[in-house]
Amino acid sequence: MARPRIAVHKFSSCDGCQLAFLNLGEALLELSEQVEILHFLEAGMNDPATPVDIAFVEGSLSTPDELERIQQVRANSRYLVTLGACATSGGLQALRNLEGRHDEWRDAIYAQPEYIQTLKEVRPIASAVKVDLELWGCPVNSDQVLAAVRALLFGVSPVDDRDRVCLECKRQQAVCVMVTQGRPCMGPVTRTGCGALCPRFGRDCYGCFGPSETAQTDTLAQRFAGLGLVPDAIARRFLMINSQAPAFLQTGRVFFHTPAGDQDD
C-alpha cells in the first residue's frame, strides 16, 4: 500500500503551528516513514501543486494571492485540515478587522502603500473553501496533529474535544484562579487542548484555543464586570487571539471601545 501523502501549506501566520511537526524530534523521522511529506517549505519539501491525501493549512487569508492559492490547495487535497487559530478563526492579526481602518493603518506603516496588496479584512480558511477538520490553538500542539493524521488515515472521525479549560483544571487539580484570586480567566468559555497551562501557572487563561462548546460568554462578561473590569477591558478579554470566532466576537463587540460610564458610543 502506498504511503499516505501529506502537504503543509503556510498562509499569513507566524510559522509557530508548523513547529508542531518540526518539534517532534525523532518522531518526525518516524512520521516521514509512515507518510510521504510532499510539500512543507520549512522542512525543505517544495511541490505545492501535487495531489495529497491530507493538506494541513497554517495561517489566515489576508491577500488576494492567498484567496487564489487556497482554491488550488483545496482542489488538490482529499482532506483539508486547518492548523491553529489563524487558519481556523483568522487569529490574532484579525484584530485589525475590528477597527475597519485597513487603509489608514497601511498608509501609517508603509511609505509606499501602493505596493501593499492586502485584503480589507483577515479571513479564516473556511470562509473561502470547505474545511474537513479544524485544529484550534495558538499554537496547536504535536499531539493534536498526530491524532488528526492517525484518525484520518484510519478513516475514523477525529475526536473533537470541545470541553472547557475548567474541566482540564479539575482533572489536573489546578486551583481556580478566578475563585481564589479574582482573575478574569477565560477558561469557562475556552476549549481545552493546552492542558490548562495558564491556570497551572497561576494566571488567567486568555482564550488561545477558541470557544468551547456552549460557551456562556455573556454570563462570563457579567462576572468580569463583577470583578471590576471596565467595559473595554472586558472586550479585550474576548477580542484577543480568536477575536473573529463568533461566540467571542459577539460578546466582545458589546463592550468594545466603551469606556467606563459611557456605554452609548
Place this chain on the structure above:
Amino acid sequence: MTSRRIRIDVPALTRVEGEGSLRLEVRDGQLIDLGLSIFEPPRYFEKFLEGRDASEVVDIVARICGICPVAYQISALNALESLAGEPLTDWARSMRRVFYCGEWLQSHALHIHLLALPDFLGFDDAVSMAARHPDAVKRGLRLQGLGNALIKLFGGRSVHPVGARLGGFHHAPSPDDVTAIVEKLKAAQPEARDLTHFCAGLSLPDDPQSFICVALHHPDGYAMESGDIRTSEGLTLKAHQFEQHFHEHHKPDSTALWSDLDGQPYLTGPLARLNLNHAQLPAFLQQRLNEIGLSLPSHNMFHSLLARAIEIEWVLHEAIERLSKYLLPPSAHTPLTLTEGVGYGMSEAPRGLLWHRYALGQDGLIKAARIVPPTSQNQARIEADLHRSLTAFGLDQDAEALRLRAEQVIRNYDPCISCATHFLTLEKHER
C-alpha cells in the same frame, strides 16, 4: 554585445509569503542590477497593539514569530519595564537569561540541522539527509528538543510560552524540575562539542568581505537579553538612541522595511555577536575556537554556521551555571507601577538585534508601538553580500548553480525566509 538577464523568483515562502524574489540583471558580464524583494503579508501588529493594556503586550508580540517568541517577549518586557520605578529581582533577571538560552538552543539547532546542513551535505531536506547521516540529524533534533524543554520549564510550552510577565515570571519552576533539566543539559555538552567539530569539518566557501557588525554588548558577560548596542565602527548606543543612527525605509518592491546604520548596510546576528564579544566567552570555548582554527573577527559570512554551533555550546554552559545555583524565590515576579512615557527595549534574538519602542499612556494603555526585527535589519547586507558573492562565484555560471549559491548566501543570515529550503526558482531571460 550579449545581454543576459536573470530573474530569480521566490514562489512561496514561509514568513515571506507569495512574491519574494531576487532579480539579477547581467549585461556584458557585469552585474548591473540586483534586487531582493520580499513580500510578507503585513499583519499590522504595531497598529493593533494600540489601545491594549501594557500587561497584554508580552502575549501579543510573541505571535510575531513562532520560531523566536521569547525574543519578542523579552524585548517588549525590557521596553515596558524601563517605565517602572521598581527593579526586577536578581532571580528574575537571571532566569530570563536562562529562558532565552532555551530559544537560542532550539533556534540554532533547527537552523543548522533542518535548514543549513542539507546545503553543505548535498541533500534536498533534512529527512532525506537523515537516511545517510542519521546520527548527525538525531543529535540536532535532540539539541533542538532540549532547547524547547528549557523554554517549557519557564513558559509551559515552547511556542508562544505563557510564563513571562511584567516584573518577572508567572511561575517559578520547582527545584526538582530544574535539577532534572541540568542533568540533561550536562549530558548534551559532549554532543554540542561534537557538533562544533562536525560543522568545522565541512567544506565552507572561503569568501571574506568587509561589513559593519552590530550587536549588544554587556560588561558582565556575552550579551543576550540586555546590554547596549556596540558596532565594529566603535559606536556605543543606548536603546533610546537607536533611532538617531538606524533608519528604516520602504523599498517599493518589498513589504519588509529596510534598515541602515547612518546610511550603511550592516550585519546583526551570531557572527556579528561573536566578532564583537568573543573575548567574553569562557576559557573552554576560547580553546574550542583555537581547535577549529576560527580566528575572530571573521569576515567570512559562511562562518555564521560555526558561530551558531559555538553559541549552542555557550548557552548550554550558561544555563548549567545559572541553574546549578537555583533557589526557589519567595515570588516569581515583582509588582510594578509603570509610569506614562516612552519605553525602549532590545535584546539579541537568535538571528540578531530586536528593538522595540512603546508609548504608554496614563491609563496604562499602549498609544504607539514600533518594532524593528533582525531580518529587516539584515536585508541591505544580504543584498550587498549577494552582489559581491555572486560576482565572485561567476556570473557566467548556469542559472541553477547561481540559484543554489544565492540560497546558501541568504541562508547564512537565517532570515525568516530561510525556512524554505528551495526557495528560489530561477527564470532566465536572455536578450
